[in-house]
Amino acid sequence: MLKDNHQRTINYVRLAVTDRCNLRCTYCMPENMQFLERSSxxxxxxxxxxxxxxxxxxxxxxxxxxxxxxxxxxxxxxxxQLAPMAGISITTNGVLTAPFIPALKALGIHQINLSLDTLQADRFFRITRRDQFSAVQQTLETLLAHEMDIKINMVVMDGMNTDELIDFTELTRSHAVSVRFIEEMPFNGQGNRFSGINWNYLRILDTIRSQYTLEKITDAPNSTSMNYRIPEHKGSIGVIPAYSRTFCGTCNRIRITPTGGLKTCLYGDDVLNVKSLFREGSTDIELLEHLQAALQHRAKDGFEAAASNTHAQLESMSVIGG
Incomplete structure (x- = not known):
């Protein structure tokens, strides 16, 4: 088993297969994003x-x-090729996803995280700078029809979509979905548009509690979300303190960027590049030794990692890998 220097077992990897995106969400990437060459x-x-x-x-x-x-x-x-190795889940914006859903289900891939920050078409265009709301809506309907394990991820942005917290919560009344409200983070690759932490997880919860009775669900080990059910609702809600970073102490994950960078923390620098190791001729045993060594210098939490981050401006989330 992989363990870090804080004796946390690592059993979860977030693998970014591309930095390219067909949306330009203001909190994620600049409009003039320079994408990587395929060879990279x-x-x-x-x-x-x-x-x-x-x-x-x-x-x-x-x-x-x-x-x-x-x-x-x-x-x-x-x-x-990956499906037989481990449990596979996918995070997608839903623009292209609908036609693939039957094939995903046939592979045993049932868990889909759908990034959706508004239920209003005009606001979707303002947030994403693309007119693709109907395509995402079709993906959600197809996921529901195929009874997939659906998590809807909504990034809560001050002055943009906070008035929709109740609308999103209402989705759980008649649908067995998990709606997760995520604190906004400054990973937009441009150093602006970050609205800060005016809407932290406590304020999000208070807003929802003003309309609903929330019953705490026992969170899974290593969960990044605090989860709740509402009486008579088929689904559930969760809040993810992505900026407050309250879950760091139990972190069990690493990230692989599209270029092969290993991140042991979302807020930190790459600590290793596996692509370079491969192309320099490293064996699998040597690769594993490098991975284990990198984990022995892992920050204890996101605050410590951010303090040592050498980037003057935090990267785009599309480069980091979600």
Missing amino acids: LLSYEEIVRLMQVLTDAGINKIRITGGEPFLRKDLMLLLE
Whole structure:
């Protein structure tokens, strides 16, 4: 098993397969984003090899992220190779996802995190700078029709969508979905538009409690969200203190960026590049040794990692990997 220097077991990897996205959400990336060349990315062969090394070392959960993962050509062929290795889940913006849902279900991939920050078409355009609300709506309807395990991730932005907290909560009344409200983070790759922490997880919860009775659900080990049910609702809600970072002490995850960078914390620098190791001829055993060594210098939490981050401006979330 992989363990860090704080004796936390690592069994979860977030794998970004691309930095490209077909939306331009204001909190995530600049409009003039410069995307990577294909040769800069981990190849599918390298990804499969890396995931085999990691799953052999105890990783049992792989989340596919981006950018928007369905922009990577032949993604389904990669998923076919990864599905037997570990539990696979996918985070997507839903623009391209609907046609793939039956095939995902056939592979045993049931958990989909749908990034959706508004239920209003005009506001969707203002947030994403793209007119794709109907496509995302179709994906949500298709996911529901196929009875997938759906988590809707809403980034709560001051002055933008806070008036929709109740509307999103209402989705759980008749649908067995988990709606998760996420504190906004400053990973927009441009150093502006971050509204700060005016809407932290406590304020989000207080707003929802003003309209509903919340019953605490026992959170899964290593959960990043605090979860609640509402009497007579089919679904549940959760809040993710992504900026407050209250969950860091039990963190069980690492991140692999599209270029093969290893991040042991969302708020920290890359600590290793597996693509370089592969292309320099490292064996699987040598790769594992490098991974284990990197974990022995892991920050205890996101605040410590941020303090040592050498970037003057935090990166775009699409580069970090969701």
